[in-house]
Amino acid sequence: MAPMPTLIVVYASSVYALFVAVSLYMAGFVANVVLLPKTIDSGTPGLPGPAAAVDLALVALFGVQHSVMARQRFKAWWTRLIPLPAERSTYVLMSTLAVVLLMVAWQPLPAYVWHVDWRPGATLLRMLFAAGWAVMLAATFLLDHLELFGLRQAWDHARGRSSPPSAFQTPGFYRWVRHPIYLGFLLAFWATPTMSQGHLLLAVAMTVYLFVGIAFEERDLVARFGDTYRAYRQRVPMVVPWRRP
Numbered sequence: 001m002a003p004m005p006t007l008i009v010v011y012a013s014s015v016y017a018l019f020v021a022v023s024l025y026m027a028g029f030v031a032n033v034v035l036l037p038k039t040i041d042s043g044t045p046g047l048p049g050p051a052a053a054v055d056l057a058l059v060a061l062f063g064v065q066h067s068v069m070a071r072q073r074f075k076a077w078w079t080r081l082i083p084l085p086a087e088r089s090t091y092v093l094m095s096t097l098a099v100v101l102l103m104v105a106w107q108p109l110p111a112y113v114w115h116v117d118w119r120p121g122a123t124l125l126r127m128l129f130a131a132g133w134a135v136m137l138a139a140t141f142l143l144d145h146l147e148l149f150g151l152r153q154a155w156d157h158a159r160g161r162s163s164p165p166s167a168f169q170t171p172g173f174y175r176w177v178r179h180p181i182y183l184g185f186l187l188a189f190w191a192t193p194t195m196s197q198g199h200l201l202l203a204v205a206m207t208v209y210l211f212v213g214i215a216f217e218e219r220d221l222v223a224r225f226g227d228t229y230r231a232y233r234q235r236v237p238m239v240v241p242w243r244r245p
Contacts (some may be wrong), residue, residue, distance in 0.1 A: 004083070008083060008085050008086050008089075008154045009155060009158050010152050012149075012155075013154075014152045014153055015096070016089070018093070026099060027102070027188070030129075030192075031129065038103060040106060041109075041110040041199065042108060045108050048109060053104065054107045055198065058105055059206060061228075062095075062209075063101075067212070067213055067216055069091050069094060070217070071216070071220070078090075085163075087154045088150030089150030089151075092149050108196075110197070110198065111197045112196060113195040115195075116193040122193035125191045125192055127186055129185075129191040132185065132191060132216075133184065134184070135181075135187065138173065139172075142180075148184065148232045168225045168228055168229065170236070174236075176236070177237050177240065177241050178232065178238050178239070179238060181212045183240070189202065190207075
């Protein structure tokens with residue numbers, strides 16, 4: 001391998017390892033795992049107004065980064081500055097760092113909105129929470145997990161091959177909903193036996209962002225796949241599998 005392709009593979013692999021570690025911590029952060037040094041409700045609460053403003057700003061920062069860097073116009077400019085095989089990994093890195101900042105700077109609002117004491121109900125909510133993360137992970141493998149996180153592009157570059165454009169496909173969950181990854185996020189944010197004000201703020205803000213992100217993403221998919229995606233959008237629900245495919 002030439003030095004530059006080797007460096008890109010090391011970079012992509014390191015970014016992926018960081019992403020996995022942060023994702024695991026994020027699950028514990030939202031679930032309020034007491035063994036972690038920082039969770040969504042831990043720490044000394046401040047004034048509710050300023051705390052909520054800081055938290056909303058953190059979610060907005062993540063949303064802007066996540067959406068702007070995913071647009072084709074930004075990618076066309078961005079790849080003038082960084083190698084094309086490293087573009088996706090850099091996007092994953094920036095998104096991961098935005099999540100790290102959100103967790104580190106998050107201001108707790110621990111007052112309860114609801115708390116489920118009934119053990120079967122609490123267990124069901126925890127199972128739905130776990131299912132949300134499982135759906136997110138599975139949905140990435142149904143398409144191309146390695147490409148989604150920038151590994152395939154780096155490895156293809158190291159082998160002297162160009163990465164082929166992604167084909168339109170609807171395997172598994174994608175036959176039931178158009179955005180199973182976002183469905184998993186919604187389950188992970190909303191399914192909890194103990195909903196604090198801070199947790200609710202995160203759930204509401206991220207839900208708003210997800211649907212805004214879907215609008216931008218589907219516009220890009222229509223531009224890319226045309227009538228094929230329009231027909232898919234007509235027959236398959238967005239995130240709630242309310243009808244058979």
